[in-house]
Amino acid sequence: VANLEKKADNVKITGTIxxxxxxxxxxxxxxxxQDPAQNTNHASRLRSDLWVKGDINDDWTYSAMFRNQQFFSNDKGNAGEENVAFQRxxxxxxxxxxxxxxxxxxxxxxxxGNIHDNRMDGVQVSYGKDVKLTAGYGKATGVDVIAGENKDVAYAELGAKLGAVDAxxxxxxFDNLLKAADDDAIWTVGLGFDxxxxxxxxxxxxxxxxxAVTVDRVDYKDVDKDGYVVGLAYKGAKAAKAGSWGLNASYYDQGAGTVVAHTMDGIYFDEGFKGYSVGxxxxxxxxxxxxxxxxxxxxxxxxxxxxxxxLWSQVVFSF
Incomplete structure (x- = not known):
């Protein structure tokens, strides 16, 4: 019975809509x-993500994610919208x-995600808990590169939890970025305070x-190399707790080279941008x-x- 129960729990399926x-x-x-299939000043979308996670043994697990997207600003039913993609x-x-x-x-x-929040094919290793060192190498699959050349990316990160302070x-x-017409090396440091x-x-x-960067065939020389982001967050909605809520605000001042694939849902400028968000x-x-x-x-x-x-709005259903 114990063996049967263990096998029954070997694969778990979850998802979000x-x-x-x-x-x-x-x-x-x-x-x-604009909507990917229609030039408008709005976009409406339904995105379904299906996760499959299985235990390989006591120390290893396998995860996969399938995604389907439907855009409602048109009624064309394009093949690209109907497909289910093997995302991760x-x-x-x-x-x-x-x-x-x-x-x-x-x-x-x-x-x-102020620098990069997208898929990559690679491997990363981490060591530590309160002080954690992470290093990785691979190919960034969600970025534009020169004439299809390699998309190599290497990174190293160090995080530390020091009481009420996160450092x-x-x-x-990133190699061969299209807008930089070359490689891009980015350094970052930061602190979080409770x-x-x-x-x-x-x-x-x-x-x-x-x-220097090139965006939409326009050359920008002597672009700002620096970037600053300040964020303030109060509480935060938790899916498992009905009635929970949160507020957040951020100020951005980022040079062109400090952004590869930003996590934000708003329009930003590839030659560098500044401004704010509230949510x-x-x-x-x-x-x-x-x-x-x-x-x-x-x-x-x-x-x-x-x-x-x-103005971005969404409702997320989890199961």
Whole structure:
């Protein structure tokens, strides 16, 4: 009986369904603020993610994620919208004192995604708990590179929990980025402070070695190499607790080289941007969380300082 119960629990299936609506305004709407199949100033989408996790043995597990997206701003039913894509597939385990992750996984940098939050094919190892060192190498699959050349990325991260203070530092090297017409090396350091119960302030500094970029066939020389992000968060909705809620706000001032694939849901400028976001989230019921975020950003380099505003809203169902 024990063996049968163990085998029955060997594979677990979970998932999320995200219904989102975004409204865009400003000077960049014609380029980025549109449904993938229709030029509009809004986008409506249903994204379904199905996770499969299985135990390989007592030390190793396998995870995979399938994704389907439907866009509601048109009724074309494009093949690309109907397909189910095999988005992630990786193993996790331990080798001695090292935690290992290998395969196609999502890499969110140690700042929370201000540098990179997208898929990569690679391997990373981690050591430690309160003071944790992580290093990885692979190919970033969600970035544009020169003429299809390699997408190699290497990174090292150090995080430490010191009472009410979180400290972190990271180094990232991306090869052959299209907008930089070369490689991009990015350094970051930051601190997070628990100002009060459920209230946290985070400050991040970023530095890139890129001093020129090309965006939409426009060359930008002597671009800002620095980046600053300040975030403030109060509480936060928890899917398992109906009625829980949270508020957050961030200020961004990021040079072109400090961003590869940002985590934000708003429109931003590849030549560098600055501005702010404010958001709120609320657990409507157990495993149903709604959220809304407003972004107001402007270019740091383009003539006339074009701006862009995004109002992003979504409801996430988890099972």
């Amino acid at each position: 995200k219904a989102s609506y975004a409204s865009y305004d400003g000077d960049k709407v014609a380029k980025d603020g 597939a990786y193993v996790n385990g331990r080798v001695g004192g090292l935690a290992v992750q290998a395969g196609r996984y999502n890499k969110t940098d140690i700042t929370g 972190f530092a990271g180094y990232y090297k 100002l009060a119960k459920d209230l946290k302030l985070t400050g991040t500094y970023l530095r890139s070695d890129v001093d 709120a989230n609320y657990a409507l019921a157990k495993n149903i969380v709604a959220g809304v975020t407003y972004y107001d950003l402007e270019s740091k380099e383009a003539k006339g300082t074009p701006d862009a505003q995004t």
